Amino acid sequence: MLLCPVCHEPLVDDERGAVCAGGHRFDRAREGYLYLLRSSKSGDSMGDPKSQARSRRDFLNRGYYAPLRDAMVELVHERATGRAASTNDPMTLLDICCGEGYYTSAMGGVCSPKDIETMLQLLYLNFTQPRFNKDDVDNLTKMLLAQLANAKSNPDFLMQEKVADVTYGHNPRRQMISTEIVDKFDFEQLPGIYAKLYPGANGFVFTFVGNIDPETLKPLVEKYIGSIPAARKPINYVDDKAYPVKGEVTEEFTAPMQQPKVSVNYHFSGEMPYTLKNKMALTFLTQALNSRYLQSIREEKGGTYGVQLMGSHDRIPVETYDMHIFFDTNEEMADELNEIIMDEIREIAANGPRTEDVEKTREFLAKNWKNTLEQNAGWMNYLDQYYFDGLDYISNYEKVLASITNEDIQQLAKKILDDGNLVHVVMRPATAETPAE
Numbered sequence: 001m002l003l004c005p006v007c008h009e010p011l012v013d014d015e016r017g018a019v020c021a022g023g024h025r026f027d028r029a030r031e032g033y034l035y036l037l038r039s040s041k042s043g044d045s046m047g048d049p050k051s052q053a054r055s056r057r058d059f060l061n062r063g064y065y066a067p068l069r070d071a072m073v074e075l076v077h078e079r080a081t082g083r084a085a086s087t088n089d090p091m092t093l094l095d096i097c098c099g100e101g102y103y104t105s106a107m108g109g110v111c112s113p114k115d116i117e118t119m120l121q122l123l124y125l126n127f128t129q130p131r132f133n134k135d136d137v138d139n140l141t142k143m144l145l146a147q148l149a150n151a152k153s154n155p156d157f158l159m160q161e162k163v164a165d166v167t168y169g170h171n172p173r174r175q176m177i178s179t180e181i182v183d184k185f186d187f188e189q190l191p192g193i194y195a196k197l198y199p200g201a202n203g204f205v206f207t208f209v210g211n212i213d214p215e216t217l218k219p220l221v222e223k224y225i226g227s228i229p230a231a232r233k234p235i236n237y238v239d240d241k242a243y244p245v246k247g248e249v250t251e252e253f254t255a256p257m258q259q260p261k262v263s264v265n266y267h268f269s270g271e272m273p274y275t276l277k278n279k280m281a282l283t284f285l286t287q288a289l290n291s292r293y294l295q296s297i298r299e300e301k302g303g304t305y306g307v308q309l310m311g312s313h314d315r316i317p318v319e320t321y322d323m324h325i326f327f328d329t330n331e332e333m334a335d336e337l338n339e340i341i342m343d344e345i346r347e348i349a350a351n352g353p354r355t356e357d358v359e360k361t362r363e364f365l366a367k368n369w370k371n372t373l374e375q376n377a378g379w380m381n382y383l384d385q386y387y388f389d390g391l392d393y394i395s396n397y398e399k400v401l402a403s404i405t406n407e408d409i410q411q412l413a414k415k416i417l418d419d420g421n422l423v424h425v426v427m428r429p430a431t432a433e434t435p436a437e
Contacts, residue, residue, distance in 0.1 A: 002090070004020035004026075009360065019155055019364070020129055020368075027306075032093055051316065064179060066130040071123075103153035111210045113210065113211055113216070116212060116217070116220060117220055117224075120220050120223075120224035120225065121222070121224060123224060123225070124224040124225070124227065124228060126198070127198055127200070127201065127228045127229075128228065128229070130191070130198075132187075132190050132193055132194075134187050134190055137187050137190065138187075141182060141185070144177070144182050144352045145179060145182055147177065148177070148179050148182070149179075153256075155255045155256075155257045155261075155263070155427065155429075156263070158255045158427065159255075159263045159265070159425070159427045160176060161175075161176045162253055162425055162427065163249070163265050163267070163423070163425050164176050165250050166245075166249060166423055166425055167244050167245065167267050167423045168243070168244060168245065169245045171242045173240050173242040174242050177209040177232040195238040196235070197232060197235065198235075199230030199231030199232075199233065199235055200228060200229050200230045200234060201225060201226075201228035201229070201230055201231075202231055202234045203231065203234030203235045203236065203435070204228040205384075205387045205388070206221070206225055207380060207383050207384065207387070208221075209376045209379045209380045209383070210376055215394075224258055228359075237316050237317060238317075238374075239317035239318075240317075243269075243318075243320075244267065244269040244322070244421060244423065245421070246421055247420060247421065248420060248421075248422045248424070249422070249423050249424070249427075250424040250425075250426075251423075251424070251425050252425075252426040252427075252428065253425075253426075253427055253428075254427070254428050254429065254430040254431075255427055255428075255429065255430055256429075256431070257429045258431045260330070260331065260429035261328050261329070261330065261429065262328065262329050262330060262331055262334040262426065262427065262428050262429070263326070263327075263328050263426070263427040264326065264327055264328075264334065264337070264338060264341075264424075264425075264426050264427075265324070265325070265326050265423075265424070265425045265426075266323075266324065266325040266326070266341060266422065266423070266424055267323075267324055267422070267423040267424075267425075268322065268323040268324075268325075268416050268419070268421060268422055269320060269321065269323075269419075269421045269423075270320065270321060270416065270419035270421050271318065271319060271320050271321075271323045272313065272319060272320065272321045272415070273319055274313060274314070274319040274389070275391075276391050276392075276393070276396055276397070276400050277400050277403065277408070278313060278321070278412075279313040279391070279403070280365075280400055280401065280404055281404055281408045281409055281412050282311035282312075282313055282321060282323070282351070282364075282412065283311060283361070283365070284358060284361050284404055284408070284409045285311065285323075285348070285353070285409050285412050285413060286323065287357065287360075288307040288343065288348060288353035288354065288357045288358065288361070288409060289325075289344055290307065290309050291346070291350075291354070291357040291360075292344045292347070292354075292357075293307040293309075293340075293341070293344060294306070294307075296340050296344060297327070297337055297340055297341075301333065301336070301337065301340070303325045303329050303330075303333040303336070303337045304328055304329045304337065305328070306324070306327070307325060307326070307341075308324075308326045308327065309323070309324065309325055310322075310323070310324045311324075314391075315389050321416075323416060325341060327341075331428065331429070334426070334428070338426075345416070345417065346417065348409065348410060348413040349410060349414045349416075349417050351410075352406040352407065352409065352410040353409045353410065355406060358404075358406055358409065362402075362404065364402060365401055366398070366401060369397055369398065369401070382394055
């Protein structure tokens, strides 16, 4: 099963690629793989050049990398079967980036019921005997510093950095990682940080989903989880007071780019009671807007490869909502598309969504619901929602889904506009006359 890289909901195939229950859509390339990058792409200037992609594909298809791939597959198989479990050393087997599936097509794995004791043993050791290796930390530090050195020349990174900074009013608790932050880290602080985050078994919920009967699982849980010491003061949420700014804030900046583009980000926020119906209404709204933007911006104007929308509804530390809208375009169309973005929200707030968009979303969510109930990842997600957020998907999902009306979506669009909390960030290409900010 593939999970959405944005919200971790299961991805379900549709006519263009795949989409999750949160409304995040990913297109399928002609070659058959899913394009899972988060940022929208506009034209051939985004991502790897076509010539580079063809060269890489030809290189891999000739088999030059096959020995390394096969060695990695064998290593994964060995570690997954518990061969190296006795070392007690934490391991990272492989970090796979977005691509065309060359590695992932050869890899796959599930946790067998026979290996669950090994898993619980490792869980116990993580709580009671965590291992901190300075060489590992030093290697990670070097890797982060190298990535950050390159990131500062990446306009997409600069855009993310600016959005985070402006959205949270320059709050240091919401800043992106930087070389200054990495340089300040002291290895000797690591055990204390770990002890604070993992003080004991109390305060944690351990969820198991899979092909194992309770009679087999119970004594293992009692033996390993039951013997993890309890903390005198279990971990709890702390309100760090880092909230999105109130009111309307607009900021434009320039960045040097080899291939010029304009990146636009909208962030709407406000308070809203945390309920399954409100959470679902937000999904309906983002899907209704996505359908309108697909027609007005992508098909009619040809102004961008696609508009990315994301809605989130949170309970902790306070009950809030967020709605993000992001797209890339060119300088000539940026201002016109900005107007269309807001006009479509105003249209739904004034006249409601199109019924066909609402019913299409309802049909998709109903289908997705049935599919996720057949997957371990789906049940794990719903159980987590129940224990951490108090939302009973299993009992209420279908009932709430059927209850969502056009008026519910219209009222939510009105609320977002009436709340008036909008952070609007625009990144334009720097020129000789406009140096980078």
